[in-house]
Amino acid sequence: MMKKALITGGAGFIGSHLAKSLLEKGYSVVIVDNFNEYYDSQLKRDRISKILNGLDFKLYELDICNLKELKSVFEKEKIDIICHLAAQAGVRYSIDNPFVYEKSNVLGTLNILELSKDYGVEKIVFASSSSVYGNSNKEYFSEEDDTSSPVSLYAATKKATEVICHSYHTLYDIPMIGLRYFTVYGPYGRPDMALFKFTDAIIKGEPIDVFGDGKMERSFTYIDDIVSGTIKAMESDFFWEIFNLGSKPVSLLSLIEEIEKNAKKKSEKVFMPIQKGDVLRTSADISKAKNLLDWEPKTSIDVGVSNFVNWYRQYYSI
């Protein structure tokens, strides 16, 4: 019998793509998501109806902060493994909306851990973030680096997720793997992220705000690579590990050039100073994931951006 996997945040960008791959591999999949309105929830519904079209899975629409409702899922389903992705994401939104981060990312995670302990879950893989590295000026960020100085509340709650998970791992011997994702992009991606916003504006002929004067760099990582790394982590036998999953850093200006090529339009850039909470550069040292998970990203930025822009045009019929 293939394992039953619970994906929290399974209507999200990463969760929906992960669900598809797991279902195609023969896993039973249970999705929990509250379809909140942080960004257009129709996109979340469409991920479920289009990406997972024709596949057999269970969907529970509920908030992981509601322990009672969440418990009923663990009661009904015998969950073997959890991929815990549900969280309030976004660095900038955390400046004006701090409490939702504390709720979803801290209390929500604690609820998942309490129920995992009570219902004998075999393994938990959870999403952390490159943002835990803060304003590191190292050339490559390694899992060994100090991550005790976050520069946004989002980052602080992702670090909190890691340390809270570690406490439950130690107390109850539940194997856990934390994945520090670096700027994930691809079809059905998040409307609050740079690639989506730039593509949307460039196609519509509107100006784009380019923060950090375009010199900001991100380890943009394609969704299929993130899914393959996440599944490798789910299928590994480590007791406790943290892995970076990231690709080569690309500057915002190069990203914009790729979009322009694919949209066949020039952008109108409005240069802006770097925003509070943002970091200048993220760059993943992935030697640990290479060595221990046999993982490396396979999708180059030109192929990835082209897939995204094609999806965008089709989805919005532009």
Ligand SMILES: NC(=O)c1ccc[n+]([C@@H]2O[C@H](COP(=O)([O-])OP(=O)(O)OC[C@H]3O[C@@H](n4cnc5c(N)ncnc54)[C@H](O)[C@@H]3O)[C@@H](O)[C@H]2O)c1
């Ligand atoms: N996309 C990235 O670049 C990136 C980078 C680093 C880390 N991450 C992390 O990966 C995970 C998934 O990110 P994503 O990009 O797919 O984001 P997403 O916002 O598309 O997905 C998160 C999903 O969780 C759901 N959710 C949020 N709070 C919930 C709650 N309290 N109860 C139930 N459901 C809830 C949302 O409705 C959403 O569908 C998050 O933990 C995020 O912090 C993402």
